[in-house]
Amino acid sequence: MKTANILGVQFHAVTLAQAVDAAIARIDAHQKGYVVTPNAEIVYLCRSEPDLTKLLNDACLVLPDGIGIIYAAKILHETLYGKVAGIDFADALMARMAKEGKSIFLLGAKPGVAEQAATVLQKKHPGLIVKGWSDGYFRTDDEAIAAINAVGGVDVAFVCLGAPKQERFMSAYAERIDATLLCGLGGSLDVFAGTVQRAPDIFIRLGLEWFYRLLKEPKRIGRMMSLPKFMLTVLGTRLSGSQKKGNTP
Numbered sequence: 001m002k003t004a005n006i007l008g009v010q011f012h013a014v015t016l017a018q019a020v021d022a023a024i025a026r027i028d029a030h031q032k033g034y035v036v037t038p039n040a041e042i043v044y045l046c047r048s049e050p051d052l053t054k055l056l057n058d059a060c061l062v063l064p065d066g067i068g069i070i071y072a073a074k075i076l077h078e079t080l081y082g083k084v085a086g087i088d089f090a091d092a093l094m095a096r097m098a099k100e101g102k103s104i105f106l107l108g109a110k111p112g113v114a115e116q117a118a119t120v121l122q123k124k125h126p127g128l129i130v131k132g133w134s135d136g137y138f139r140t141d142d143e144a145i146a147a148i149n150a151v152g153g154v155d156v157a158f159v160c161l162g163a164p165k166q167e168r169f170m171s172a173y174a175e176r177i178d179a180t181l182l183c184g185l186g187g188s189l190d191v192f193a194g195t196v197q198r199a200p201d202i203f204i205r206l207g208l209e210w211f212y213r214l215l216k217e218p219k220r221i222g223r224m225m226s227l228p229k230f231m232l233t234v235l236g237t238r239l240s241g242s243q244k245k246g247n248t249p
Ligand code: UDP
Pocket: 107, 108, 109, 110, 135, 136, 137, 160, 161, 162, 163, 165, 185, 186, 187, 188, 189, 190
């Protein structure tokens, strides 16, 4: 798979359909791995947490979740085929998995949310086997791993603990967890459960989903300040010509 280097993070240049095909192929081959869906904020965070870059690049699928990454690719003359939001990827993946009777586990969000999401997802994707769920406020990581392993193995475990917590969790425990694929999805369980609304289509189409989230949750402003910093760094990298394929920032 071709990659696009965005400040050292190697994104896979795939469409949503190709990403789903790649994930299904890995599940069928029982090839373990984890999927990450970084946005501009996370790529920018890699500058202060350098080990995060390697951990993202070690994922079997690195999907561009956010319009900031797509603009950055254009500026850096890297090829990406558009945004592949984690939640859209998960939805399309579950639709395919449902047809093949595959199984999932839901880890994350506040108590009660994952269970509610399980009910909604089972209705939406008849045939999908939701083997279990557990909230994201566990005392020890071992507790969360045990909760997943207790159901006796799943094709995919969605790990929704927010970034970069979920990426660190998946990278550390992928081998110990009895799931073929782990998939980090941020706040998606809240959306699946219906406790948080996703931006209306018009915001998504205009690349303004981040703005809608800011309107709904003004406390995100601190986190979102990394967006302009990310864009300035991308522009600086372009102007100085300092990025070569495979370089870290
Ligand atoms: N969360 C969790 N455990 C934690 C911290 C957060 O399960 O220790 C959940 C939180 O309840 C929410 C999600 O992780 O459901 C993070 O959502 P957010 O929208 O902040 O994530 P993002 O998509 O921006 O990474």
